[in-house]
Every structure is written in C-alpha cells, then in structure tokens.
Amino acid sequence: MTGSIFESEKIKEDFPLLEREVNGKPIVYLDSAATSQKPIEVIDRMTDYYKQINANVHRGAYHIAELATSEMEETRTKVSRFINASSEKEIVFTKNATEAINLVAYTWARTQLNEGDVILLSSLEHHSNIVPWQQLSSERNIEIRWIPITQDGQLDLSSMDELLADVKLLCVSAVSNALGTINPVKQLTDAAHQVGAICLVDACQSVPHFKTDVAELGADFLAFSGHKMCGPTGVGVLWGRLDLLEKMPPFLGGGEMILNVTSDGFTTNEVPWKFEAGTPPIAEIIGLGVAVSYLEKIGMEAIREHEQNLTSYALDLLNDRFGDDLIIHGPGAAVERSGVISFSYRDIHPHDISQVLDQYGVCVRAGHHCCKPLMALLGVNATARASLYIYNDESDIKVLADAINEVGKIFS
Amino acid sequence: MTGSIFESEKIKEDFPLLEREVNGKPIVYLDSAATSQKPIEVIDRMTDYYKQINANVHRGAYHIAELATSEMEETRTKVSRFINASSEKEIVFTKNATEAINLVAYTWARTQLNEGDVILLSSLEHHSNIVPWQQLSSERNIEIRWIPITQDGQLDLSSMDELLADVKLLCVSAVSNALGTINPVKQLTDAAHQVGAICLVDACQSVPHFKTDVAELGADFLAFSGHKMCGPTGVGVLWGRLDLLEKMPPFLGGGEMILNVTSDGFTTNEVPWKFEAGTPPIAEIIGLGVAVSYLEKIGMEAIREHEQNLTSYALDLLNDRFGDDLIIHGPGAAVERSGVISFSYRDIHPHDISQVLDQYGVCVRAGHHCCKPLMALLGVNATARASLYIYNDESDIKVLADAINEVGKIFS
Amino acid sequence: MPGLEDLYKEIILDHYKNPRNQGELSVPPAIMEEGFNPLCGDEVKVYVLTDGDLIKDIRIDGQGCSISQASASMMAESVIDKTLEEAKNLIERFKEMMSVHESNMDSEELSEDNDENSLGDLQALKGVVKYPVRIKCATLGWNTFDQIITPGE
Amino acid sequence: MPGLEDLYKEIILDHYKNPRNQGELSVPPAIMEEGFNPLCGDEVKVYVLTDGDLIKDIRIDGQGCSISQASASMMAESVIDKTLEEAKNLIERFKEMMSVHESNMDSEELSEDNDENSLGDLQALKGVVKYPVRIKCATLGWNTFDQIITPGE
Numbered sequence A, B: 001m002t003g004s005i006f007e008s009e010k011i012k013e014d015f016p017l018l019e020r021e022v023n024g025k026p027i028v029y030l031d032s033a034a035t036s037q038k039p040i041e042v043i044d045r046m047t048d049y050y051k052q053i054n055a056n057v058h059r060g061a062y063h064i065a066e067l068a069t070s071e072m073e074e075t076r077t078k079v080s081r082f083i084n085a086s087s088e089k090e091i092v093f094t095k096n097a098t099e100a101i102n103l104v105a106y107t108w109a110r111t112q113l114n115e116g117d118v119i120l121l122s123s124l125e126h127h128s129n130i131v132p133w134q135q136l137s138s139e140r141n142i143e144i145r146w147i148p149i150t151q152d153g154q155l156d157l158s159s160m161d162e163l164l165a166d167v168k169l170l171c172v173s174a175v176s177n178a179l180g181t182i183n184p185v186k187q188l189t190d191a192a193h194q195v196g197a198i199c200l201v202d203a204c205q206s207v208p209h210f211k212t213d214v215a216e217l218g219a220d221f222l223a224f225s226g227h228k229m230c231g232p233t234g235v236g237v238l239w240g241r242l243d244l245l246e247k248m249p250p251f252l253g254g255g256e257m258i259l260n261v262t263s264d265g266f267t268t269n270e271v272p273w274k275f276e277a278g279t280p281p282i283a284e285i286i287g288l289g290v291a292v293s294y295l296e297k298i299g300m301e302a303i304r305e306h307e308q309n310l311t312s313y314a315l316d317l318l319n320d321r322f323g324d325d326l327i328i329h330g331p332g333a334a335v336e337r338s339g340v341i342s343f344s345y346r347d348i349h350p351h352d353i354s355q356v357l358d359q360y361g362v363c364v365r366a367g368h369h370c371c372k373p374l375m376a377l378l379g380v381n382a383t384a385r386a387s388l389y390i391y392n393d394e395s396d397i398k399v400l401a402d403a404i405n406e407v408g409k410i411f412s
Numbered sequence C, D: 001m002p003g004l005e006d007l008y009k010e011i012i013l014d015h016y017k018n019p020r021n022q023g024e025l026s027v028p029p030a031i032m033e034e035g036f037n038p039l040c041g042d043e044v045k046v047y048v049l050t051d052g053d054l055i056k057d058i059r060i061d062g063q064g065c066s067i068s069q070a071s072a073s074m075m076a077e078s079v080i081d082k083t084l085e086e087a088k089n090l091i092e093r094f095k096e097m098m099s100v101h102e103s104n105m106d107s108e109e110l111s112e113d114n115d116e117n118s119l120g121d122l123q124a125l126k127g128v129v130k131y132p133v134r135i136k137c138a139t140l141g142w143n144t145f146d147q148i149i150t151p152g153e
C-alpha cells in the first residue's frame, strides 16, 4: 500500500547513513523523533559552502561574502514560505528549538507577564517547553497550570474554561514527541485568544512531518529545530508574529543585532536580526534551506500519508504479534498520531530493550524522552520509542518486531 | 624568511576554498578575523559524521548514538587541554562566542552584580563584549567604565587604580579584532583580582593565533568561537572556573540541562551540561575538535611566529609603498599585534576600497568591525581591514598592495 | 577597473566628489532624521524644509561611501522644489529599481528606459543591484528621507 | 544474543530478577539519598543504617534497568556488615573498574583478576565499560551510596 504513493526505497537511497551496518546488521533507524538522518544533498551543500563561499555574512562587501549572505537570507524566505509566514522578517534563526522557546521566555514573557498571571501548558510538553516557564515562574511568582490528559494520552479539554482563567500564555506542542499525539492546536489557540492569551506552539514534531501553516494554527509564536527535518544540527527557528517581534526587547546582545553602539548605549537592529546576535550558524542555515527544498520536493502531504500508513501498519503488526505483552502508549488510531510509537514490553526496562535491539541494528530511544511530567502521569519511568520518517518502510517494522521478540527471550 | 619555519604553500593546499577564483583572479582571502577558512579534514569529518554516526547524543543506548556522544565528549576534553583548563567540565559549548558572553551576563552577572557595582571594559571591545553589559547596566543601574586607549590603539593603564574602584567585573579582549592590539591581559586580571573583581576574557582573536593558557591569563571566564579557528560555524566555547560555573544558575532551560523535572519544578544537571539546553551542535562540536587537532599539529608557537613575520612584512611593504597616503591603525610593531591590519587609504571610503579589491580577488572587510565605540575614539567611521592566518603568505600581501594601488586610480 | 563600470559610473563619482545640497538646516523649522547602515557604520542626516506641500529645501550631512553619498546627493537634487506627493512617488520608483528582481539581476544590458517613469540621472544607480551589499548604501539616504515625509510609519 | 554476553551475564540477570536488600528503612535512624540518571529517567533510593563505623543495614528502592538494579543489588550485598572505610575502598575500586580506560576497552578478554583487590562477583559488571552509555546505569546506586557515607562532598 504505502509503496504505491511513495517510493521509500528510492528515498532511502538519498540517505547515506542508512547504508551502514551496525553489529553486522543493516541499520534500521527508528529514532527520527530525536534527530532525523540527512539526505546527501543537504550534506553536499554544506560541504560546498565550506569549499566555495565560506565567509562571514552581512558585513562583507566582497564576492563570496555576498554569496554567503544572500544564500542565508534566501533560506529565510524559503522557511517563511514553508510555514506560510507573512514575511521573512518573522523568521529568527536560533541554535535549536530550545533557544527559540527561551528567547520568547526571556524577551516577550519577561516584559509581559507578572505575578498573578498564568501560563497554561499541556501535560504532553517536552522539557524545552516546560523548564523555561518554570524558571520564569519561580522568578516572578507566575502560576503554571497543566492541561490534563486522558487515558490514551490525548489532551483532556473538558474543563478548558476553568483552566483558561487568568491565562496570559498558552504553550502547547503540535505533536507530542513522547506519544505521537496530534494536539488540537487550532481549537486551543482559539480558546486562548478568546481570553486574550498569546499562544506558543512547539512544532518540533510537526514541521518535519505535516504541512504547517502558522495562520491556520492560530499561533503567535512557533518553534522548531532543523535537525529533525533533514537539516543539520546547530540551527533552529523561531517564527513570531511581526508586531510581537517588533515590540520585544532584544535577547542576546552583540554583533549583528545592533544598529548603533556608543559608549552610552545601543540601538537595536531591525527584526529579525535584532534577535540574531553574533555570527549565525551560516552553513547550518544554508543546509536547512536545502532540507526544506528536499521536503517540498517530496511533498508534505505525501510524507504525512506515507507515515500514517506505515504507523497503521506498525500498530497492527505489533499488536497482533505481541498482544498484551506489548503496550503502545498514546492514541489508538494512526490518524490521531504521528509516526512516534512509544511502548512498554512486559516489565522489561526500555534501556534493556533498546540495548538488545541495537544488537540487531535497530535504533530506538529508551527513556523519558524529555517528558518527565508526562511519564509520571502515565505511571512509567521510561518507555521505548520507535519513531518513523520518510525513509522507513514496512521491512523496518518487521525487523523491529523480530528484534523485540529476541528481547523477550533474554529477559524471560 | 617565513618559508623556512612554515610551509605555507603546503598549508594552503589543505584549504579547498583557497583554490577558487573570484572575478577571474585567484582568491586572496584576508578576512580571517571575521571567519577563517576550513581545512579539508574538518569539512570531511563533518561529512563523515552525517554519513556514519549522526544521532542525537547523551540519551541513546544504541551504537551510533554512543559514537556520536563519545566523539562530542572527547572534543570537550581536547578543547580543555588546548586552553589548559583544569577539567573538561569547565568547557561549555555554545553557538558562538557571543552566546558565551551573554551566558555569563545572564547567569553569573545577574546574580552577582547590583546597583552601584562597576563593570570595567576596555575601549577596544567588540560589540559582543559591550552590548550584553549595556543591557545589564540599564536593567540594574550598574556603571560601565572604559579603559581608555593611547594614540596607537593600546590600552592606557596609567590610571588603573582609579578605574578599578568598585569594579566587580573586568571584560577585556586578549586581542583586538579591529586593530590587532595584543592586550596585557595578565597585568589587567592581576589588578582586577586585587580589588576582588572577576575577569572575563574575550579570546576570539587570540585562541586561533596564540598558545592560550587560561591559568596564565588569570581569567575567570574565557569566550571564543569555533569558526575563527578553522572550525565550522554554529559552535562557540565558554570556559569558566569550575567553582563559578557550579554556583551559577542555569541559563537556557530545556532538554539536556536537567536532572529531574516534575510539574512543580526542575533540578539542574551537572556542569557543564547544566548550560547546554537542547540538542547541541553535534556535528559542529566534532568539527571543532578536528580543527583543534589541526592547529595543534602545526603548533601554536609556529603559527604565531609565521603570523608575526608576515605581519611585519606587510607593515613594511604597505608603509614603503604608500607612505602617508595609507594609515595603519593600532600599534606600530608586529610584535605588539596580531595579524590584523586595519587601515585608511587617503579619504577613500573603506567600502569602496573593499569593493575594488574584490575585483582583484582580494577579500578584506570594510566597516566598524563591530567596534563602534572604538571607531568613535579613533575619529573614523570605518576602516578597511586585512587579517592574516596560517594560509596566507607574502604573495598575498603583494596582491593586496597592487590592488590598493588600483583603488587609488579610480578615486583619484 | 574591469567589471566595476556598472557601479562606479562617471556621474556617481561626480556626485561623490562634489556632493550637492550638503550641510544642515536649522531645526525647526526644518525636520531632521538620522539613518544608520549597521553593516558598514555609515551615518546620514537628512534635513527637510517644507512649505505646505512643497519641499523647499533639503540638505544632506554625514559620512559614507561613494554610493551612499552620491545617491543621497542625487536624491536631494531630484526632490527639491517637488511636492511631497511627487517625492513619495520618486522614492517608490527608486526603491523598485533597487530591489533585487531576477530581471534586474539578469539584464546584462542595464539600459536607461525612456518612458514617462524614467528616473533620469538616478538610473545611473541601477548598477548597484548587481552588488546586493551595496543596495543598503544606495537606499540609506532615501529611507531616511522617507521617514521624514512619511512620518509615523 | 550475539555480542551481549559480556553485558548480560548470568549473575547480573539473577540479581536483576531477584534483587537483594530491596525496600526501605525508617529515616531516621537510617539515612536516605536519592539518585537520578538524567539520561534514562532511572531513580534509585539508597537507605543506610550505620552503627558507629559499621554498615548495619542497607536497602535499595526505585526503578531502573537490569544493569542499574543488578549493580545496586550487588553493591548492597557487598557492603552490608562492612566498615565505612571498607565500603569507601570498594566504591573506589568499583569506579576504577567502571572508568573507560583504553586498557579496559581494548581487552577482548574481560578476565576476572585474582589478586587481593578482586571485586568478586562485582567483576561481572566489568563488561559494562564496553557500553559507555550504560556506565551511568551501573554507577547510579554507587554514587548515591557514596553521597551518604561521604557527606558534604
């Protein structure tokens, strides 16, 4: 089925790492929620950057500096179109999604939120969308409130009205990295806007896998990382509504973000450069631009369709094969979730599961997935997590299942 | 002369970009103070990382995640030895030097400095070592005081005693990026420590060019960037004394920097991970490790000797050829300066100089070099700046001089 | 000067060496705005004296490269004695010329077009689009002038 | 289970399935410390009851993988009824074994050595050094125990 719309065999060939072996077995990479593999064109473009046009940006009047600058700035435009931003000025490059969220916490939130205000978080959030708010909360005596979850790891919106009282900021992930739950972002942002709150969407797990439209989501801020969407490490993106960005004070101070500096003080540069202090991750931004083009070439709708089909296949296969021995956390149906499959197998610790799977070339993550509050709610310490991407296919799922079976034998 | 100790022709071959042409002329790259070119082994190692072991670090129990983690952590050890830190725990990876300085401003300084305290800056500082302090100053009513400079762009230490009154933090660059001045860091840190101040050294322009020993410098914090020392963009380093780092609150909040998170709050991870929130620039850190090995292979003493000889050659050549038409800012003797040569030529605007030089393949920077307060003191708006590195040789200087001559013809 | 002919045209060098309308005006009655080019440190001060709808006088002060100086000088010459409306129109057309369109970049032949929208001498600056970093130099004076006559933007 | 024999030895699996000294002690008189492995979320609680210099009782509570559970269980068995001095010495030798030396990593043959410093059953954990990520699992209980008997560190 999945083969018909999507040539996953051909896509696999774009990713050099997937040709390697681990412990004498072909690698089966199922940890794309942590970081994705990179297609050869992304790797090559960065190599070419260093071999052909490497120069510091924005200030050089010479040829290669102009090339580097314009390629970097073209990526800004590309990214802004990719998420349907209204202007490339709304795209701030950071080092990762975590910095993007912290930027909002240090600038927008620290000028707008005060004692008595409430920040509403979903119980599915990643530490990167929790800890910055806890830091602020303890500084300012701001209340953090949690949207509870249902048994199957979906947000429980039954008491949103009470939850929203005094809320000034809603922080929610579009897709949970721990369970794969797709959250009803638009419904949440609509409700939050009704009470005048601002909405930050953590899109780390959605931008790589779904068509993203910041307007449709009703987001005011949106954060994601390059390395989970076929791009390199070292670059992330904060999108923000232009009017908000323009009113925010700067964050990091230094080169690039100033218009003028005297011994008495400084004036800030225009948005978005106001938020990009110091030499940017130039090669990485350019690499991200190639990654965006790569994903667009395949098509975000096709990607989602492939992943949904494959997830459905995986859920069925694992349930059929292991029955009650294997519990898959999160929503039951593939349509309600991304390609993240978080599971418990008997009472075997996820760390041991992952160690044995590695012996069969299978890469899955074991742990709390940076979601300790969620793990506490689920009543587990950790889970094993297999997460899919464009280069995975049914054969990968079969190898996974066979390897899980071997785990059972050791810890019987 | 320089050829004898240093095979610059062979070194040039390590840098693929230096083989290219610009406007039909072989490139003459003289902007290493902005960013250096990268040797092939650094580029190749990052490519290999993405092709062989790309995986998110620290949390994966599978083989390639272990390889990525250990290579990243080995780089920490390598960097700590390179600057003679007492432990690899003192090495915090950031996105650039600017973030490193801001980290100190947001954590150490915001918990230690209060109204009435004084921050002492040298007048040679880069905006990245000025603006973070101005941001703090305006928040807290902290005084910023400036160490003046002499006519030839050296720090004027004649009234240090008065300058040091109430100083709690000294921020000084080891080498000026605008003038190349080598500052007497040890003398300054000794004086500052006498009044109980903490010393932050901006080592962006020294670590790539001089043997660096944090203990010998008497630094408490030291910041530098990977991209100026043959490493990739997207990675910088903060070194800090372990006891200071351990007492500092965290900066960015998120994954990696926590030990535990509950819905009520979080506990921080150990130093240095406490300061490394989110997915680190993994490929970039690994690339930086290769850059450090590359520099060590050549030898920092040999690098300095080569650069000093070449600077001396350049100063003589330019002075001889252009006489009073060309003013070289900063100290007169090569021994007092790095390979940064900042100059004014007649009354021709540096932007125009650099534009014409580009026509001859020569890359120099024109502008304020992120040192506007210094430019104000020098009474210029901008300068043209040629900056040397290991791969430059006498022929590059000759091409520069010939091209400057052409500039003169156009704007006669 | 191979390759630089498009940038450093005769008329640009002339305006650079002999800038028109240099100096200051007393504020008030004139209005002054300051512009910075954060990339190279250039600063420009534009003084404008209006009489109703008419730009009676304009002066340029500050430091900058040949392109920013010449562009501001040529701007001053073009807008003096014009109405605000006409000046705004000119700014718009100038910025249009300075924006990096594929067409602008590609056209080997940077010919002056002769329709009613002709920018006259200002056409000489068209070569700047080939050097994206210099566009900010060319538009510095214009943006600053724009801030004066289109306030509150 | 090709390749995993060094990690999942018989004795380790036995301690994992039948952990010794599991449970709690009342605090006081016992002392309790909690340890976290930030990488995988494992938590361990170590309770120690001393009588003068003697470790009278030790209990382990918490959740973790086979390696962290087995290691803590084996630790408890080894230190009960020992003096603090002896326990500290054992901690040191165990950590030494767990540190990634070239020699440790290279030795294909992870043989038990038989000199007076032998760690006895604990030697079975030596295979963990081949899997650097798991070292933190193996040392979690030990570090937590160390915090109790070497306070103020």
Ligand SMILES: Cc1ncc(COP(=O)(O)O)c(C=O)c1O
Pocket (backbone or CB within 6 Å): A255, A277, A278, A279, A280, B033, B034, B096, B097, B098, B099, B126, B128, B129, B173, B175, B176, B177, B202, B204, B205, B225, B236, B370
């Ligand atoms: C002296 C000095 N300090 C700080 C910086 C800032 O470094 P980065 O832009 O890599 O953060 C630079 C380089 O631009 C520099 O030369």
Ligand SMILES: Cc1ncc(COP(=O)(O)O)c(C=O)c1O
Pocket (backbone or CB within 6 Å): A033, A034, A096, A097, A098, A099, A126, A128, A129, A173, A175, A176, A177, A202, A204, A205, A225, A236, A370, B255, B277, B278, B279, B280
């Ligand atoms: C949902 C979610 N939010 C935030 C992050 C943090 O991203 P990064 O580590 O790239 O900053 C991640 C990934 O680890 C994630 O999955």
